[in-house]
Amino acid sequence: MPRWSITAVSAIAVLVAGCGSSTPAATSNKDPNKPLEVWTRSTEATAKVYTKIFADFEAKTGVKVDYKPIYQDFDKQVQARAASKDLPDVVINDTGSLGNFVKQGWVTEVDKGSIAGNGDIVDRAWNNAKAADGKYYAVPYSTQAMITLIRKDWREKLGKPVPKTWDELADLANAFTKNDPDGNGQADTYGMLVPGTTDRGYLAWWAASYIWQGGGDILKDQGNGKFSVAIDSQESVKSVEYLRKLFCDDKVIQPGALTLSTNDAHPLFESGKSGIYLTGPYMLGRFDKSLGKDKYEVIESPKGPAGSTVLGEGEDIYLMAGSAKTAEQKKLAEYLITPDAQKAGMKGDPQPVVRLSVNKNVNTKEVYNDERWNTTAKVYADQARPFPSVPNFTPFRQQTSEKLNSIFAKCSPDVAGELKALAENLKKELDNQKASQ
Numbered sequence: 001m002p003r004w005s006i007t008a009v010s011a012i013a014v015l016v017a018g019c020g021s022s023t024p025a026a027t028s029n030k031d032p033n034k035p036l037e038v039w040t041r042s043t044e045a046t047a048k049v050y051t052k053i054f055a056d057f058e059a060k061t062g063v064k065v066d067y068k069p070i071y072q073d074f075d076k077q078v079q080a081r082a083a084s085k086d087l088p089d090v091v092i093n094d095t096g097s098l099g100n101f102v103k104q105g106w107v108t109e110v111d112k113g114s115i116a117g118n119g120d121i122v123d124r125a126w127n128n129a130k131a132a133d134g135k136y137y138a139v140p141y142s143t144q145a146m147i148t149l150i151r152k153d154w155r156e157k158l159g160k161p162v163p164k165t166w167d168e169l170a171d172l173a174n175a176f177t178k179n180d181p182d183g184n185g186q187a188d189t190y191g192m193l194v195p196g197t198t199d200r201g202y203l204a205w206w207a208a209s210y211i212w213q214g215g216g217d218i219l220k221d222q223g224n225g226k227f228s229v230a231i232d233s234q235e236s237v238k239s240v241e242y243l244r245k246l247f248c249d250d251k252v253i254q255p256g257a258l259t260l261s262t263n264d265a266h267p268l269f270e271s272g273k274s275g276i277y278l279t280g281p282y283m284l285g286r287f288d289k290s291l292g293k294d295k296y297e298v299i300e301s302p303k304g305p306a307g308s309t310v311l312g313e314g315e316d317i318y319l320m321a322g323s324a325k326t327a328e329q330k331k332l333a334e335y336l337i338t339p340d341a342q343k344a345g346m347k348g349d350p351q352p353v354v355r356l357s358v359n360k361n362v363n364t365k366e367v368y369n370d371e372r373w374n375t376t377a378k379v380y381a382d383q384a385r386p387f388p389s390v391p392n393f394t395p396f397r398q399q400t401s402e403k404l405n406s407i408f409a410k411c412s413p414d415v416a417g418e419l420k421a422l423a424e425n426l427k428k429e430l431d432n433q434k435a436s437q
Contacts, residue, residue, distance in 0.1 A: 034066070036329070038065055046353050090329055092141060099132070110138060121360070130389070132435070141314070148298070152295060154176055163302040172276065176191040193253075198401045203405050214304045219396060240415050309383050309384070390433060392433060400422065406418070
């Protein structure tokens with residue numbers, strides 16, 4: 001057994017505003033003799049995988065780890081610890097947090113060349129750890145691409161082909177909603193499952209792939225660190241109108257979608273309520289057990305007018321500011337990117353915490369021996385893209401999520417007007433971040 005226990009961090013009732021980057025979020029006031037405090041955004045299932053990895057790290061290095069897995073209100077809890085100038089030593093979190101962490105002064109700059117094994121990490125993964133100023137503020141840990149999961153048994157029962165285009169996707173979603181694919185004689189199935197909450201901008205995370213597939217964008221990279229707003233372009237408008245039709249006209253989206261988080265959405269796919277789910281590959285292990293591997297299939301996203309582009313990001317290892325254990329921070333990061341640690345994360349049961357390895361010496365096909373993961377790797381290599389590298393993308397994602405949620409909730413007939421208003425606000429945010437074209 002490891003010499004620490006997994007403990008949940010108590011929710012903090014009163015939160016203090018985060019510090020700006022000009023004011024350090026933490027100082028070295030910690031006891032250097034305490035264990036290395038490590039946080040991950042984890043469910044109970046993934047926490048078990050991390051526990052084993054950190055136990056192996058301690059056994060090999062002698063560095064003790066105080067591990068705290070957190071899922072609910074993760075960002076707020078980090079913010080509260082920053083306000084008290086007592087950040088955890090290491091945080092493993094999604095790459096989408098990079099800009100905000102840098103802006104708040106919560107992370108330290110990483111000297112890429114000083115990280116043992118840095119040359120074994122693929123360049124594309126290192127880009128996930130690079131901020132708008134061209135400097136690195138994290139060490140990449142995992143990458144992934146969004147994939148489309150479909151109830152194969154439902155599709156075959158209804159005699160429908162694997163969807164290749166948006167039209168075929170919409171047709172299948174309609175069939176799953178209206179043609180009783182589970183054969184129980186009840187109108188209790190829906191075509192598409194959408195985690196549409198505005199919390200952390202989840203709806204924008206989901207919708208971005210479809211906006212890109214339609215030829216639209218939220219922000220357009222103009223080069224040299226400058227961007228322009230593209231959410232009100234003709235292509236973006238048509239993309240959002242396609243999604244609005246699924247919500248409002250066809251009514252093929254799972255009821256309650258606009259308040260669903262990902263954690264709340266997953267059971268609706270595995271329990272036979274929805275038949276199409278654009279999500280991350282980390283769910284395969286869970287769905288194999290709860291639903292059955294033979295009941296669903298993994299496909300590349302059906303093509304929109306501009307292709308099959310999907311969101312591709314991952315997780316980073318953040319070495320947090322104010323730590324009195326900088327050597328141990330670095331040692332853990334170096335261990336986590338080794339082939340052994342990466343494979344341990346990929347083989348996590350029931351869910352991997354490393355989806356696609358960042359280490360070029362790890363062979364995805366050999367580790368998973370699963371054609372579905374080969375599909376995921378192909379999608380990541382050929383079709384995935386990250387959110388733009390503005391200084392802080394968080395407010396853009398949040399505002400986009402809130403506007404989309406409003407459009408779909410009230411079934412607004414004026415998508416162009418709604419997106420024009422959003423564009424004006426995003427332009428102001430670009431100006432504030434000094435990233436306007």
